[in-house]
Amino acid sequence: MSELDPLLLSRIQFAFTISFHIIFPSFTIGLAAWLMVLEALWLKTGKQIYADISRHWTKIFAVSFGMGVVSGVVMSYEFGTNWSELSRLGGNVIGPLLSYEVLTAFFLEAGFLGIMLFGRDRVPKWVHFFATCMVAAGTAISAFWILSANSWMQTPQGYRVAADGVLHVTDWWQVIFNPSFPYRFAHMVAAAYLTTAFVVSGIGAWYILKDKSAAHGRIMLGMGLSLIVWLAPLQLVIGDLHGLNAREHQPAKIAAVEAHWETRRDAPLVLFAWPDVKTESNLYEIAIPDLGSLVLTHEWDGEVRGLKSFPVEDRPDPVIPFFSFRIMVGIGFIMIALGFTGAVLWLMGRLYTSRWFLRAMALASPLGFIAVLAGWFVAEVGRQPWVVYGVLRTADAVSPVPGGSVLTSIILFVIVYGIVFGAGVYYMGQLVRRGPGQTPPVPEKDEADLSHRPMAAAGNP
Numbered sequence: 001m002s003e004l005d006p007l008l009l010s011r012i013q014f015a016f017t018i019s020f021h022i023i024f025p026s027f028t029i030g031l032a033a034w035l036m037v038l039e040a041l042w043l044k045t046g047k048q049i050y051a052d053i054s055r056h057w058t059k060i061f062a063v064s065f066g067m068g069v070v071s072g073v074v075m076s077y078e079f080g081t082n083w084s085e086l087s088r089l090g091g092n093v094i095g096p097l098l099s100y101e102v103l104t105a106f107f108l109e110a111g112f113l114g115i116m117l118f119g120r121d122r123v124p125k126w127v128h129f130f131a132t133c134m135v136a137a138g139t140a141i142s143a144f145w146i147l148s149a150n151s152w153m154q155t156p157q158g159y160r161v162a163a164d165g166v167l168h169v170t171d172w173w174q175v176i177f178n179p180s181f182p183y184r185f186a187h188m189v190a191a192a193y194l195t196t197a198f199v200v201s202g203i204g205a206w207y208i209l210k211d212k213s214a215a216h217g218r219i220m221l222g223m224g225l226s227l228i229v230w231l232a233p234l235q236l237v238i239g240d241l242h243g244l245n246a247r248e249h250q251p252a253k254i255a256a257v258e259a260h261w262e263t264r265r266d267a268p269l270v271l272f273a274w275p276d277v278k279t280e281s282n283l284y285e286i287a288i289p290d291l292g293s294l295v296l297t298h299e300w301d302g303e304v305r306g307l308k309s310f311p312v313e314d315r316p317d318p319v320i321p322f323f324s325f326r327i328m329v330g331i332g333f334i335m336i337a338l339g340f341t342g343a344v345l346w347l348m349g350r351l352y353t354s355r356w357f358l359r360a361m362a363l364a365s366p367l368g369f370i371a372v373l374a375g376w377f378v379a380e381v382g383r384q385p386w387v388v389y390g391v392l393r394t395a396d397a398v399s400p401v402p403g404g405s406v407l408t409s410i411i412l413f414v415i416v417y418g419i420v421f422g423a424g425v426y427y428m429g430q431l432v433r434r435g436p437g438q439t440p441p442v443p444e445k446d447e448a449d450l451s452h453r454p455m456a457a458a459g460n461p
Helices: 006-022 025-045 048-081 084-118 125-154 172-176 181-210 214-249 251-258 291-297 319-347 355-363 367-383 403-434
Strands: 159-161 167-169 269-276 281-288 386-388
Touching (some): 006 025, 006 048, 025 048, 025 181, 025 367, 048 084, 048 403, 084 125, 084 386, 125 181, 125 386, 214 291, 214 319, 251 269, 251 291, 251 319, 251 367, 269 291, 269 319
Antiparallel strands (some): 269 281
């Protein structure tokens, strides 16, 4: 056990917990916004079908939100157990940003979540709608602060380093709105909305295929595609702007993502390769000449820095960022193609009858989660060997704990997560399988009716 590397194991543990965690916020951010739209449509049209769909997906939101909170708390503790030096040296910057997320977003969500989940038949419709809006706003505000903290670690600004190595804030505005934050925030929120849109659309398509809650499924598929058809291409534009920003502030990451070893003005666009760190070259490379410079710099002869221009100790290992990026981009093009195809079928009046397309959408349901995970691997592994880019190395941020202790905690995390979150995902699957049309809504009660039910009148479920 003494020979186990605590740095590597701590990185594996944090990668496991954050990968598990991010799939839930990436779903609930978009789902909360969609529930808000459903509630608005119900208020405007009075159609019960919108209320039925909202009631059904609110249950799924509740489970996903709960699992996101639990898995997020675990990561907060890891800053102390596995990354105590990061907390000591960078806590003056990161700590307040994370606390702002709790004081604003989490308190807002917690304050209105009860009304949203249990008040549908106990408060006026507009109050329930307002509570849903507040929860949706809370999820977006949460993303704002978390992305601000993470983006500062990618492109630090507005700080000074004291003689003892501790970082102190000199300008909070620069810390919060650091150079990469606007692009990363927009990219992540769009990814969350797309993730939800594909889940909702895919399940709606599945309902139509099975002829089960088909009327609800048509609304889910139509509303999901109405977002996908324009947001998926927009996400490509946001990603391109994000890439230009990363090239300016994190050139080593871009070199690793594109597997460029030499600095050149006629850089190719590497479609596939196996980056070999030992030989500092690409094996089995398939590339399009000169196109890399155009894509990365928007100029035919734009200079692209290669990994060899950086000291060996400052280079990220290109293998994981290289393949993760191509998975993310490939999924992005699939999303665009499915959105465009769905729009054409809708114009032809065949959207709900083309079974091959319905099957494709059902199979595409998890694509958003895979793309989000791939994107986070690009961002986090591509930042190495820095935990705060150019300021604090990951090796200097780890806690002085033995590797055996970290390995034990990893094993326990895998077991507990597998049981607890496996049960949660299974329950959500059962809710989806049941369908919104299978559970009759609880009839609304007026005051006279409630008077015969003292427990309900008192607000108890």
